Amino acid sequence: MASGNVVVLSDRPDRGRHLAEAVAPVADCRLAGVEEHWADLDATIGIIADVTPTRSETRVCLNRLLGRLQGRRLPAIHLVRSSQAAAVHEAQSLGATACLPATLDPSVVVEALFRQIHPEDTIAELIVRRHVARTGELINSMFHTAETGGIDMEEVERGLDPVMDAVKDGGLTGWLEVVRMHDDITFQHCLLVAGLTAGFARSLRLSGGDSQRMVRAALVHDVGKSRIPAAILNKPGRLDPDERTVMRTHAAIGHEILLASGSCDAITLAVTRHHHEMLDGSGYPDGLSGSAIGDPVRLLTICDIYAALIERRPYKAPMPESEALRVLQSMEGKLEAGLVDAFAKSIVVGLGRPAAAG
Numbered sequence: 549m550a551s552g553n554v555v556v557l558s559d560r561p562d563r564g565r566h567l568a569e570a571v572a573p574v575a576d577c578r579l580a581g582v583e584e585h586w587a588d589l590d591a592t593i594g595i596i597a598d599v600t601p602t603r604s605e606t607r608v609c610l611n612r613l614l615g616r617l618q619g620r621r622l623p624a625i626h627l628v629r630s631s632q633a634a635a636v637h638e639a640q641s642l643g644a645t646a647c648l649p650a651t652l653d654p655s656v657v658v659e660a661l662f663r664q665i666h667p668e669d670t671i672a673e674l675i676v677r678r679h680v681a682r683t684g685e686l687i688n689s690m691f692h693t694a695e696t697g698g699i700d701m702e703e704v705e706r707g708l709d710p711v712m713d714a715v716k717d718g719g720l721t722g723w724l725e726v727v728r729m730h731d732d733i734t735f736q737h738c739l740l741v742a743g744l745t746a747g748f749a750r751s752l753r754l755s756g757g758d759s760q761r762m763v764r765a766a767l768v769h770d771v772g773k774s775r776i777p778a779a780i781l782n783k784p785g786r787l788d789p790d791e792r793t794v795m796r797t798h799a800a801i802g803h804e805i806l807l808a809s810g811s812c813d814a815i816t817l818a819v820t821r822h823h824h825e826m827l828d829g830s831g832y833p834d835g836l837s838g839s840a841i842g843d844p845v846r847l848l849t850i851c852d853i854y855a856a857l858i859e860r861r862p863y864k865a866p867m868p869e870s871e872a873l874r875v876l877q878s879m880e881g882k883l884e885a886g887l888v889d890a891f892a893k894s895i896v897v898g899l900g901r902p903a904a905a906g
Contacts, residue, residue, distance in 0.1 A: 552593035555580050559599045567596055570654035574674045580593035582609040586616045594661050595624040601638050603888050610642040623664035625657055676722040681713035683707050694774040698809030707767050708760050711742045720747040727766045728860050736775050741853035742766040745848055751894030766848060772802025784862035799824055815844045823849050826882040846884045850891050
């Protein structure tokens with residue numbers, strides 16, 4: 549994630565807003581005018597200047613910035629409104645580290661700035677990292693709140709777009725790679741399931757509303773783990789039978805937490821309680837089977853199992869994607885075969901990997 553903020557300096561409010569909107573998916577952004585005094589530059593990682601350099605107020609503002617920097621180099625894209633060499637030289641004298649035409653699309657300008665700030669990363673990678681960090685903070689807050697009470701479903705809503713946008717803009721591969729670097733096993737798992745669910749929903753061409761409902765359910769499906777003892781939850785090895793019995797209570801606990809929270813939709817409640825149910829009746833907590841298990845639960849259960857197989861844990865390496873798909877395909881009778889096949893296709897497309905053998 550790009551830590552720090554970008555300042556968009558503009559004397560054209562509409563253009564300034566468009567530039568700030570283009571920065572927002574990548575980093576925090578502050579829109580400023582030529583009256584800016586640059587009182588605090590410690591958190592500033594870059595500048596986009598869309599101003600008229602011939603105006604005295606502009607020159608005073610940019611010279612004030614140079615004085616505050618005291619020789620420190622700060623990536624600064626200046627948008628010039630003339631192609632003449634004199635305009636470029638003037639911008640450079642006022643601190644520009646690169647000059648671009650003022651008519652360029654804001655996304656191109658932002659990409660040019662971040663090539664200076666993070667030359668080793670693509671914009672897509674930076675966007676995914678930012679979205680993962682934002683969603684991780686939400687899950688952290690949700691689990692902390694759920695330890696003793698309900699959760700704020702409005703806060704959960706704020707986590708939907710970061711997941712869906714990251715998978716749409718940065719691809720499933722980017723999401724999985726960043727998430728698997730997360731230290732906390734439970735948060736890593738929730739983020740993996742959320743990304744996989746978003747990718748699967750896109751592959752199935754679910755409506756925007758249905759996709760949001762599925763991602764919402766994915767984000768909270770393991771909230772019951774907030775009340776599982778840490779010694780069990782974070783055990784650096786496989787659980788013994790007694791510990792597994794305790795761990796299996798998380799689904800029913802999560803359902804109780806959501807009921808207590810209020811304003812929770814039926815799909816989220818069902819997914820949270822039943823994501824460990826199997827079509828043959830061998831799952832938990834209620835031993836449901838067949839038609840008693842709805843489509844949303846069937847879909848998320850596949851994502852949940854796949855995430856558990858490919859995630860990094862202290863006692864095991866991540867399972868290769870092709871092997872994990874074969875495990876899902878071997879669970880015929882427990883998982884819906886048609887959905888498993890559709891999920892495998894979504895993984896092939898999302899990761900650009902060869903399909904698993906049937």
